[in-house]
Amino acid sequence: MRHGDRRSLTGRGATAPRPTIKDIAARCGVHPSTVSRALSPAMKHLVAADVAERIQAEANALGYRLNMAAKGLRTGRSGLIGVLAPDIADPGFPPVLSGLAEHLNAEGYATIVVDVGTGGSQQDLVDSLIARGVDGLVLATVRLHDDVVAHSVGASTPVVLVNRVDAAGELPSAASDDAAGMRLAVDHLVALGHRRIGHVAGPQEISTGARRRAGFEASIADSGLSLGDAPIEAATAYTRAAGREAGLRLLGRKARPTAIVAANDLLALGVYDALAASGLTCPADVSVVGHNDMPFVDLVSPPLTTVRIAQREMGATAARLLLARIRSPDAANEHVVLQPELIIRASTARPRS
Amino acid sequence: MRHGDRRSLTGRGATAPRPTIKDIAARCGVHPSTVSRALSPAMKHLVAADVAERIQAEANALGYRLNMAAKGLRTGRSGLIGVLAPDIADPGFPPVLSGLAEHLNAEGYATIVVDVGTGGSQQDLVDSLIARGVDGLVLATVRLHDDVVAHSVGASTPVVLVNRVDAAGELPSAASDDAAGMRLAVDHLVALGHRRIGHVAGPQEISTGARRRAGFEASIADSGLSLGDAPIEAATAYTRAAGREAGLRLLGRKARPTAIVAANDLLALGVYDALAASGLTCPADVSVVGHNDMPFVDLVSPPLTTVRIAQREMGATAARLLLARIRSPDAANEHVVLQPELIIRASTARPRS
DNA sequence: CTGAAAGCGCTAACAC
DNA sequence: GTGTTAGCGCTTTCAG
Numbered sequence: 001m002r003h004g005d006r007r008s009l010t011g012r013g014a015t016a017p018r019p020t021i022k023d024i025a026a027r028c029g030v031h032p033s034t035v036s037r038a039l040s041p042a043m044k045h046l047v048a049a050d051v052a053e054r055i056q057a058e059a060n061a062l063g064y065r066l067n068m069a070a071k072g073l074r075t076g077r078s079g080l081i082g083v084l085a086p087d088i089a090d091p092g093f094p095p096v097l098s099g100l101a102e103h104l105n106a107e108g109y110a111t112i113v114v115d116v117g118t119g120g121s122q123q124d125l126v127d128s129l130i131a132r133g134v135d136g137l138v139l140a141t142v143r144l145h146d147d148v149v150a151h152s153v154g155a156s157t158p159v160v161l162v163n164r165v166d167a168a169g170e171l172p173s174a175a176s177d178d179a180a181g182m183r184l185a186v187d188h189l190v191a192l193g194h195r196r197i198g199h200v201a202g203p204q205e206i207s208t209g210a211r212r213r214a215g216f217e218a219s220i221a222d223s224g225l226s227l228g229d230a231p232i233e234a235a236t237a238y239t240r241a242a243g244r245e246a247g248l249r250l251l252g253r254k255a256r257p258t259a260i261v262a263a264n265d266l267l268a269l270g271v272y273d274a275l276a277a278s279g280l281t282c283p284a285d286v287s288v289v290g291h292n293d294m295p296f297v298d299l300v301s302p303p304l305t306t307v308r309i310a311q312r313e314m315g316a317t318a319a320r321l322l323l324a325r326i327r328s329p330d331a332a333n334e335h336v337v338l339q340p341e342l343i344i345r346a347s348t349a350r351p352r353s
Numbered sequence: 354m355r356h357g358d359r360r361s362l363t364g365r366g367a368t369a370p371r372p373t374i375k376d377i378a379a380r381c382g383v384h385p386s387t388v389s390r391a392l393s394p395a396m397k398h399l400v401a402a403d404v405a406e407r408i409q410a411e412a413n414a415l416g417y418r419l420n421m422a423a424k425g426l427r428t429g430r431s432g433l434i435g436v437l438a439p440d441i442a443d444p445g446f447p448p449v450l451s452g453l454a455e456h457l458n459a460e461g462y463a464t465i466v467v468d469v470g471t472g473g474s475q476q477d478l479v480d481s482l483i484a485r486g487v488d489g490l491v492l493a494t495v496r497l498h499d500d501v502v503a504h505s506v507g508a509s510t511p512v513v514l515v516n517r518v519d520a521a522g523e524l525p526s527a528a529s530d531d532a533a534g535m536r537l538a539v540d541h542l543v544a545l546g547h548r549r550i551g552h553v554a555g556p557q558e559i560s561t562g563a564r565r566r567a568g569f570e571a572s573i574a575d576s577g578l579s580l581g582d583a584p585i586e587a588a589t590a591y592t593r594a595a596g597r598e599a600g601l602r603l604l605g606r607k608a609r610p611t612a613i614v615a616a617n618d619l620l621a622l623g624v625y626d627a628l629a630a631s632g633l634t635c636p637a638d639v640s641v642v643g644h645n646d647m648p649f650v651d652l653v654s655p656p657l658t659t660v661r662i663a664q665r666e667m668g669a670t671a672a673r674l675l676l677a678r679i680r681s682p683d684a685a686n687e688h689v690v691l692q693p694e695l696i697i698r699a700s701t702a703r704p705r706s
Numbered sequence: 707c708t709g710a711a712a713g714c715g716c717t718a719a720c721a722c
Numbered sequence: 723g724t725g726t727t728a729g730c731g732c733t734t735t736c737a738g
Contacts, residue, residue, distance in 0.1 A: 017509075020731055020732085021731070021732070022731080022732095031708065033734080034707090034709075036731095036732065037707095043733090046707070047708080065483055065484040066731090067484065067486065068485045069425045069426050069431060069731080070426050070714090070732040070733090072422045072714090072732090073423050073713095073714050073732075074713080074732050074733045075714085075732085075733070075734095089448055089648075091444055091648055094444075094447065097441055110465055110481070112433075112466075113465075113466055114458075115451065115455075128463070130418050132421045132463065295442075296622070296653065299625070300649065300652040301654030302654075373716085375715080383724075383725090384725050385716080386718085386727095389716065389718090390724085396718095401724090404723085419716085422714090424716055426714090426715080426729095426731065427716050427717045427718085427730050428717070
């Protein structure tokens with residue numbers, strides 16, 4: 001189908017209204033419902049081949065486009081999926097979104113992404129998405145104990161979580177194995193000879209923050225190290241600035257750690273800032289490990305050793321879970337946990353002896 | 354308005370259908386149209402205060418949400434804006450999107466973003482957005498000579514361009530002043546003493562690629578340098594890999610340039626790769642300048658000197674242009690050009706004497 | 707195989 | 723101020 005043979009936008013003059021199935025019906029001398037059938041792949045078999053062809057031709061000539069709002073009103077399904085994103089400018093999120101959209105588009109759904117930063121409360125945004133008739137919701141923003149979760153459980157619109165989970169595990173989710181990621185990081189540092197390893201934790205009301213912290217503590221204990229030699233400072237947000245603050249606090253401790261594992265890459269970059277501010281160098285004085293492997297951390301100085309999480313796959317999985325929920329709303333809760341991978345670069349080295 | 358006092362999602366049981374104005378009307382003993390009026394801020398003044406209040410209360414109690422599809426079908430306006438993005442994972446785009454969405458949300462519009470990478474042809478995506486009834490379109494993907502532009506001119510759905518322009522300037526646009534940006538870059542290098550300055554150009558079918566190249570040539574000429582000493586290699590795409598290839602070609606020239614200005618930051622990072630592969634160091638052997646100032650280029654090694662473009666403002670401007678177009682479709686074409694700024698970091702230095 | 711009729715939820719004339 | 727009526731564009735029984 002070439003583009004030239006339909007007049008999509010132009011050609012009808014700037015003011016002509018969009019053609020409807022009625023217009024096509026009139027020109028073909030058939031009833032609108034016949035046009036509807038001919039133009040619907042699923043119902044096309046119910047109409048005579050020659051008639052269907054004539055209708056199709058006329059539709060193309062007119063540049064006809066199905067009105068999804070009308071269809072949605074009639075069928076009760078909009079083909080829209082709402083996505084609540086933490087902050088679209090956060091470099092960590094786009095890959096997830098990309099995996100999500102790709103999967104959803106393939107099934108005929110369009111995604112409408114709302115940045116939580118710019119709007120009102122999370123619940124209001126969810127409500128406005130519901131008002132738009134979304135067939136499902138993907139939340140990438142929930143806190144461990146979050147009102148939206150309570151409101152979403154058993155709701156008529158299916159909801160899945162991505163990148164984060166709720167404390168009670170009441171909603172289906174696709175997330176990375178945070179504990180495994182921290183184990184990878186800690187084991188790597190221990191193998192290098194580090195014995196005093198600090199942690200810049202993420203916000204504790206967010207599952208990644210809490211679980212990575214817990215994973216850190218468990219790994220330290222399992223390595224036979226004392227938790228007393230594993231100081232933790234929690235950052236107030238997943239930002240470079242908050243990482244710097246927490247990093248500074250960690251470096252100010254009496255027994256300065258020889259390595260720091262951060263709950264994510266942004267925090268790790270903040271730790272770089274703290275190191276610079278303290279006149280220390282990485283990895284000579286302090287080794288640093290991040291989490292997520294966001295774009296370009298291989299280019300910073302020094303290139304960041306980090307735990308790579310499967311972001312695109314996480315998005316694709318969330319899409320799959322949501323689609324399953326839409327088809328059978330009462331299916332059991334599935335929590336998909338994706339395995340991370342340690343990417344060793346130049347920010348980690350043996351401690352000074 | 355607290356969240357507790359409405360039951361939005363839960364509380365009606367998982368299977369109950371969403372309440373409609375009819376339900377509210379029945380419970381309040383009024384006609385549906387009265388409910389419609391009471392719930393519409395613009396029409397509320399037409400209904401008695403006490404009745405309006407009762408209706409509002411009942412709506413809250415029921416967790417009623419306006420059905421936008423139905424409203425849109427009736428009014429012909431969906432409150433949806435379609436955005437065609439080049440690649441959501443490209444770190445340059447999110448700030449634009451963020452500025453766009455913020456502005457649009459404030460006016461009650463939701464944005465539906467489609468990644469051109471994952472779908473079919475650009476025109477098909479536009480058509481599907483039109484089928485969804487979008488009130489306007491923002492294209493961040495057009496090439497200089499692009500069919501979509503021809504199809505969009507005089508179309509019934511307003512279209513604006515962001516970050517890019519079409520060759521004939523037929524559509525309203527918000528973009529950075531590419532020529533001014535290149536002048537900033539070239540002047541800076543000339544002031545440092547460079548006399549052989551190369552350019553890694555972007556794809557020439559894209560306005561930024563073509564205009565930055567033209568701006569580069571003009572600046573070189575105006576600086577009194579010979580174009581013979583200003584070799585240019587065009588990259589095939591705005592990617593780090595393409596930048597590396599083009600950079601390698603530039604560095605392979607007989608008279609190697611002492612400085613390279615890249616058409617964007619991703620290409621500049623590719624030039625870093627090319628330098629590393631050639632055993633050269635930046636800025637000692639070759640200075641590098643990027644364009645866009647995308648997130649974290651201040652952290653790469655060496656921190657990148659680059660031309661900062663006003664991305665959020667670009668998005669906000671595009672939103673403004675689109676809203677203006679929606680209100681008066683026949684307004685004159687406006688091309689807003691935003692001024693860039695040179696951010697000097699450590700990738701540029703005096704040439705070796 | 708095709709036509710007729712009804713209605714999804716909402717708004718906007720137009721009455722009273 | 724409020725009710726009545728009609729219809730946006732589409733799908734889907736139900737007849738024939």
